[in-house]
Amino acid sequence: xxxxxxxxxxxxxxxxxxxxxxxxxxxxxxxxxxxxxxxxxxxxxxxxxxxxxxxxxxxxxxxxxxxxxxxxxxxxxxxxxxxxxxxxxxxxxxxxxxxxxxxxxxxxxxxxxxxxxxxxxxxxxxxxxxxxxxxxxxxxxxxxxxxxxxxxxxxxxxxxxxxxxxxxxxxxxxxxxxxxxxxxxxxxxxxxxxxxxxxxxxxxxxxxxxxxxxxxxxxxxxxxxxxxxxxxxxxxxxxxxxxxxxxxxxxxxxxxxxxxxxxxxxxxxxxxxxxxxxxxxxxxxxxxxxxxxxxxxxxxxxxxxxxxxxxxxxxxxxxxxxxxxxxxxxxxxxxxxxxxxxxxxxxxxxxxxxxxxxxxxxxxxxxxxxxxxxxxxxxxxxxxxxxxxxxxxxxxxxxxxxxxxxxxxxxxxxxxxxxxx
Amino acid sequence: xxxxxxxxxxxxxxxxxxxxxxxxxxxxxxxxxxxxxxxxxxxxxxxxxxxxxxxxxxxxxxxxxxxxxxxxxxxxxxxxxxxxxxxxxxxxxxxxxxxxxxxxxxxxxxxxxxxxxxxxxxxxxxxxxxxxxxxxxxxxxxxxxxxxxxxxxxxxxxxxxxxxxxxxxxxxxxxxxxxxxxxxxxxxxxxxxxxxxxxxxxxxxxxxxxxxxxxxxxxxxxxxxxxxxxxxxxxxxxxxxxxxxxxxxxxxxxxxxxxxxxxxxxxxxxxxxxxxxxxxxxxxxxxxxxxxxxxxxxxxxxxxxxxxxxxxxxxxxxxxxxxxxxxxxxxxxxxxxxxxxxxxxxxxxxxxxxxxxxxxxxxxxxxxxxxxxxxxxxxxxxxxxxxxxxxxxxxxxxxxxxxxxxxxxxxxxxxxxxxxxxxxxxxxxxxxxxxxxxxxxxxxxxxxxxxxxxxxxxxxxxxxxxxxxxxxxxxxxxxxxxxxxxxxxxxxxx
Numbered sequence: 001x002x003x004x005x006x007x008x009x010x011x012x013x014x015x016x017x018x019x020x021x022x023x024x025x026x027x028x029x030x031x032x033x034x035x036x037x038x039x040x041x042x043x044x045x046x047x048x049x050x051x052x053x054x055x056x057x058x059x060x061x062x063x064x065x066x067x068x069x070x071x072x073x074x075x076x077x078x079x080x081x082x083x084x085x086x087x088x089x090x091x092x093x094x095x096x097x098x099x100x101x102x103x104x105x106x107x108x109x110x111x112x113x114x115x116x117x118x119x120x121x122x123x124x125x126x127x128x129x130x131x132x133x134x135x136x137x138x139x140x141x142x143x144x145x146x147x148x149x150x151x152x153x154x155x156x157x158x159x160x161x162x163x164x165x166x167x168x169x170x171x172x173x174x175x176x177x178x179x180x181x182x183x184x185x186x187x188x189x190x191x192x193x194x195x196x197x198x199x200x201x202x203x204x205x206x207x208x209x210x211x212x213x214x215x216x217x218x219x220x221x222x223x224x225x226x227x228x229x230x231x232x233x234x235x236x237x238x239x240x241x242x243x244x245x246x247x248x249x250x251x252x253x254x255x256x257x258x259x260x261x262x263x264x265x266x267x268x269x270x271x272x273x274x275x276x277x278x279x280x281x282x283x284x285x286x287x288x289x290x291x292x293x294x295x296x297x298x299x300x301x302x303x304x305x306x307x308x309x310x311x312x313x314x315x316x317x318x319x320x321x322x323x324x325x326x327x328x329x330x331x332x333x334x335x336x337x338x339x340x341x342x343x344x345x346x347x348x349x350x351x352x353x354x355x356x357x358x359x360x361x362x363x364x365x366x367x368x369x370x371x372x373x374x375x376x377x378x379x380x381x382x383x384x385x386x387x388x389x390x391x392x393x394x395x396x397x398x399x400x401x402x403x404x405x406x407x408x409x410x411x412x413x414x415x416x417x418x419x420x421x
Numbered sequence: 422x423x424x425x426x427x428x429x430x431x432x433x434x435x436x437x438x439x440x441x442x443x444x445x446x447x448x449x450x451x452x453x454x455x456x457x458x459x460x461x462x463x464x465x466x467x468x469x470x471x472x473x474x475x476x477x478x479x480x481x482x483x484x485x486x487x488x489x490x491x492x493x494x495x496x497x498x499x500x501x502x503x504x505x506x507x508x509x510x511x512x513x514x515x516x517x518x519x520x521x522x523x524x525x526x527x528x529x530x531x532x533x534x535x536x537x538x539x540x541x542x543x544x545x546x547x548x549x550x551x552x553x554x555x556x557x558x559x560x561x562x563x564x565x566x567x568x569x570x571x572x573x574x575x576x577x578x579x580x581x582x583x584x585x586x587x588x589x590x591x592x593x594x595x596x597x598x599x600x601x602x603x604x605x606x607x608x609x610x611x612x613x614x615x616x617x618x619x620x621x622x623x624x625x626x627x628x629x630x631x632x633x634x635x636x637x638x639x640x641x642x643x644x645x646x647x648x649x650x651x652x653x654x655x656x657x658x659x660x661x662x663x664x665x666x667x668x669x670x671x672x673x674x675x676x677x678x679x680x681x682x683x684x685x686x687x688x689x690x691x692x693x694x695x696x697x698x699x700x701x702x703x704x705x706x707x708x709x710x711x712x713x714x715x716x717x718x719x720x721x722x723x724x725x726x727x728x729x730x731x732x733x734x735x736x737x738x739x740x741x742x743x744x745x746x747x748x749x750x751x752x753x754x755x756x757x758x759x760x761x762x763x764x765x766x767x768x769x770x771x772x773x774x775x776x777x778x779x780x781x782x783x784x785x786x787x788x789x790x791x792x793x794x795x796x797x798x799x800x801x802x803x804x805x806x807x808x809x810x811x812x813x814x815x816x817x818x819x820x821x822x823x824x825x826x827x828x829x830x831x832x833x834x835x836x837x838x839x840x841x842x843x844x845x846x847x848x849x850x851x852x853x854x855x856x857x858x859x860x861x862x863x864x865x866x867x868x869x870x871x872x873x874x875x876x877x878x879x880x881x882x883x884x885x886x887x888x889x890x891x892x893x894x895x896x897x898x899x900x901x902x903x904x905x906x907x908x909x910x911x912x913x914x915x
Contacts, residue, residue: 035822085819096803100814104807122859124648124725131698132727134884134891138861145865151879151892176896215701221886237701248893261823 002107005029005321006314007095009086009262010115012041013303014294014310016069018113021314023076027321031107032073032080033097039073039080040066041117042140043303045147048168050195054304065303089266091287111289111317114263114277115310118295120165121255128160130217133224139165139253143172152176154249158226159183160214162190162197164301164392166253171200180204181245184212184228186235189366191255191392193301213237214250223250256299266290273342274298280347281357282316282325283309291317298344298360301394305360316352326351330408332376337415339364340372341391348412350404357399363389363416372397375413376404389416422613423449423586424779426605428593428628429620430457432569433756435576436768437618441775442583444782449612450577450585451605453592455887456846457839458573460622462761463849464697464729466646466686467569467677468660470759471508471561473528473536480739482531484763484770489563491765499575500794501568502678508564508660511544512556513713517664521559524665528561535562550656550715564660568678569761570849577839579792583785587839590887593621596631602749603632616749616778618771623694623732625740625754633746638735639755641694643728644686645703650722650857651680661714672710674718679824679852684711684718686729699726724857731757741767742774749778795851796833799825820870821863823856828870835874842875844868845885868892 005027008015011034019032038044043051046062053059056068073080084099095107120138135154137145142153143165155178159166162185170180183201188211190197201208209228215237216227230241258276260268268277269286276297277285284291293313294306319325329351334343341362348357367389374382374397381403389395397414404412425441427434430452438450454460469492475481496503512518521538528536537560544551544558581587592608602615621628626639654676663671675683687703687710704726711718734740734755744750751774753767760767776782796809798816809829810817816829834841834850841847844854847867854860854867868891872879880892 035819083818085822085825087819087825098806098810098817098819100810100817103810103814103817104803119858120861122724122857122861124723124859125857127647127699127704127720127723127726129699129701129704129726131696134886134889141861141864145892146896149865149869149879150896152894152896153891154893216698220695221884221889259822 002031002105003029004031004107005110006031006113006317007107007109008032008113008115009089009095010034010041010117010294010296011036011039011080011082012115012117012294013043013066013069013306014117014296015041015113015115016066016073017307017310018115018291018293018314018317019078020069020072020076021311022113022318023078025315025318027318030078032078033084033086034080034082035085037083039070039082045140045144046168047147048172051303054302055307069307086262089262091267093289110321111291113313113317114285114290114292114296115294116259116262116296118256118258118299120252121257123252126254128214128217130214130226131219133217133219133222135219135223135248136217136250136252139163139169139251142249142251143169146172146176152178154178154247156181156247157249157251158245158247159251159253161185161252161254162192162208163253163255164192164196166251167192167196167200169251169253170206171204174204174206180206181247182207182209184209184214186211186213186231189390189392193392194390215242217250223248226250256295258296258299260296263292263296271342271346273336274344278346280345281349282319282352283313283345284316284320284325289320291320298342301392305394305396308358309360312358330406332404332407332410332412334359335411335413336361337375337413339367339416340414343414348404350401350407353401353404355401357401357404359397359399359414361395361397361414362391363395364391366390367416367418370416370418373415373417374399375415376407377410422601422615423447424614425449425616425618425775426451426612426614427618427620429460429622430573430577430587430589431460431462431620431622432458432573432576432761432764433753433767434618434620435573435580436764437620437753437771438585439576439580439583440768440772442580442585443784443788445785446779446782448585449588449614450580451588451591451593451607451612453590453608455589455883456841456843456885457577457587457589458570458849459885461730461732462573463570464727465569465731465758465761466673466675466683467566468508468673468675468761469503469505469565469567470762471528471536471564472531472533472759472762473524473559473561474665475531475759477527477530480741481759481763484739484766485759486531486533487766488759488763492565492567495765496567496572498790499572499579499792501572501575503565503567504678505563505565506659506676508561508662509544509548509558510662510664511551511558511714512664513552513554514556518557520664521557524559533561533563536560547659548657548661550717551661552714552716554713566660566675566678567761574839574850575792578837579790581838582792583788593628593631596628598632598747616751616775618751618753618775620753622756623730625732625752629744629752629754632750633744637740637754640733640735641691641696641730642733642757643689643691643696643730645699645707645728646683646685646726647704647707647720647723648725648727649682649684649719650724653682653719653722654680656682656715656718663710663714672707672714674711674714679855681724690733691730694730697728697730699728724859733757739763739767741770743778751775796830798827798830820866821853821856823858824852826851826853826863831867831870832874835871842871843883843885843889844871844891847871864891
């Protein structure tokens with residue numbers, strides 16, 4: 001059996017930031033485990049720019065962004081096991097993992113940081129009818145084939161779903177010489193960042209067809225085309241609006257789901273709204289000593305925010321090892337109010353906060369000139385005016401600790417209010 | 422000249438091939454597809470039926486009950502997953518209970534063992550999630566679930582090890598009578614055989630009509646299914662049928678041997694023998710009907726949907742006989758449900774027919790009924806996992822995260838007889854890509870391993886069928902580097 005103070009599961013942006021921060025917080029015995037052949041996670045296949053605007057005040061590509069963290073990890077002499085898969089973790093923080101060199105390992109950790117990221121929703125998950133030919137990919141898988149393996153997935157592409165990866169891939173495919181006929185989105189608004197709509201679709205004249213979905217897939221061995229249909233306000237296809245698009249490739253960018261198989265095996269309580277573990281202000285899950293950060297907790301739109309959140313997980317895991325986290329004391333529960341899909345963290349123990357509380361959330365709809373109203377036990381404590389809010393863009397609120405002082409067993413809620421003009 | 426050419430490498434063709442490989446015969450098993458089990462065998466309910474459905478005296482009734490009893494041994498010999506979990510046919514009214522009583526009586530006539538009519542309380546004990554509207558059920562302890570394509574693949578592998586030649590991508594275009602038997606004109610050239618066994622599934626009538634008078638017609642009947650995530654596995658413990666209708670055994674809810682849940686199929690007669698499309702209206706219909714069985718089926722845990730075609734015979738019963746027009750030409754046609762269950766018994770019966778045609782068959786002393794066991798890494802104990810990785814480090818690398826399938830398992834199923842050559846072929850044999858990510862993560866790794874093990878370029882790797890290439894070509898900046906220089910030169914000029 002191996003022993004470490006902190007084991008970080010996942011060597012993507014979240015795991016790297018958490019490990020680095022834990023080391024800087026004075027913990028020497030740290031192990032990072034990653035199932036892939038190299039560190040960096042999905043960033044390694046994101047060769048487009050736009051990463052690091054908040055973290056480094058410059059535009060980096062995914063591999064460049066990852067590299068900065070990987071370099072730090074090396075400088076800090078943090079141990080890693082790559083090509084290693086964690087197959088189980090227990091409530092008492094025993095990790096079972098395998099790889100080709102060490103074989104079967106059991107690793108006892110004083111604290112664990114979960115940073116396994118997320119996966120893409122598939123065709124099956126949304127039950128798109130039709131035949132099942134080759135040429136249907138999730139956008140991320142296509143991205144891996146093109147950017148890492150050096151292979152094209154097709155020449156005439158249709159994209160379903162306007163998630164950021166799909167938008168990025170629309171541009172990427174055009175730059176590789178393919179044709180992208182359209183991006184269809186079942187919702188009346190895009191699920192991606194506005195900047196990606198502009199830079200990846202509008203700049204390349206790719207139409208974005210809102211309130212549309214695919215109702216049939218044609219082709220036996222290889223996909224030949226898709227039938228697109230308009231949908232009504234209940235997202236049901238409207239008969240008679242069908243339109244055929246010829247294509248040899250269909251990319252799906254229909255949502256991301258945190259990967260929490262291991263969290264569940266450890267008995268961690270999950271939030272159905274995020275599909276991630278319930279966490280507190282220290283990014284600790286409902287199982288003591290197991291922390292979580294990044295997309296395994298909730299799907300972020302900017303890696304910069306992942307890094308920030310993960311640093312918090314890393315430093316708090318270090319505090320936990322040093323027995324410096326305050327377990328009891330005043331506690332608030334965060335609850336999404338009207339118009340808000342979820343809030344992270346879900347539990348706030350105010351005694352562990354230093355100055356501010358960072359709340360992350362997503363709104364459920366598109367709002368212009370609305371405001372976010374924060375209440376504690378129903379009493380408004382703060383309002384933040386927002387010119388534009390959309391589900392595709394995560395909202396982040398910094399709350400002054402003063403506002404939460406002396407509140408115990410309280411409910412903190414955030415809701416969207418449309419400003420009365 | 423082959424003694425026997427078997428047309429169609431589905432569950433029936435592979436079973437017959439394997440049973441005939443016990444004897445000193447020169448056998449070819451041919452299929453138009455690029456893998457075995459690529460027709461009906463890969464898309465059905467995967468149920469081993471007890472045998473109370475079929476009309477007493479029919480071939481279906483006889484072979485179902487005989488076949489069911491043979492599953493334990495054959496699955497043990499060939500290391501195929503099989504689970505006798507029992508089956509329920511549930512009734513929602515007194516009228517339906519009368520129907521169940523009829524089924525029970527029919528079961529007795531068919532010699533089905535271990536059946537009983539149970540009341541609502543017992544049903545709820547067995548299946549707590551079943552609709553409160555249930556009145557009672559027919560319980561059959563011998564009902565079970567199996568991996569149908571795994572079974573056909575195992576049979577093909579075992580048959581090859583016992584001397585059968587497997588020829589894939591061989592589509593039969595015509596059959597001619599010769600002095601000594603038959604000549605088959607295939608897409609890969611002619612073949613001679615003394616005896617032909619037609620196991621061509623939904624195309625069995627076409628094959629028959631090449632050499633004999635049309636005496637039956639095969640109607641493709643499509644059925645669609647939902648497959649739910651393994652997280653849903655506890656919703657049902659047995660195979661749960663609704664009271665049967667004219668079109669079939671109705672919608673069922675059942676676990677699979679891999680721990681998923683299957684909901685379906687509907688029944689829809691088509692003209693097209695290749696149409697495996699799912700349709701929104703039919704999937705909705707299945708949900709509607711399945712709701713009667715169980716109010717809360719977690720469809721949000723759907724990982725995929727699929728459709729399969731059954732070979733519905735115009736005769737209403739299995740057609741298993743030597744053609745009256747063509748001596749030595751045996752039809753094994755119209756093998757719809759309970760075809761999978763009947764397959765071991767059908768194969769034995771066909772061996773008898775072959776014996777009559779070719780004279781006494783001589784057994785081979787060296788026949789080996791077993792095949793080398795698969796390593797199912799996920800099912801091993803910790804100690805066994807340790808040992809396995811020590812023996813072969815490739816078992817220490819997990820390729821499929823969802824199902825925990827290792828590189829060792831994938832290489833093994835590529836290297837075996839009747840081994841995988843396609844991404845779906847790998848999936849059917851070892852399950853990477855059957856999990857909740859549906860190959861999103863492991864797909865590229867599987868393509869890479871296939872290319873490496875088969876000595877091919879990644880762009881040559883197929884998803885499933887013959888023209889189903891996963892990738893098209895290298896990117897401009899891809900791999901060999903020559904394009905990169907050119908591209909760099911262009912940029913400098915600018």
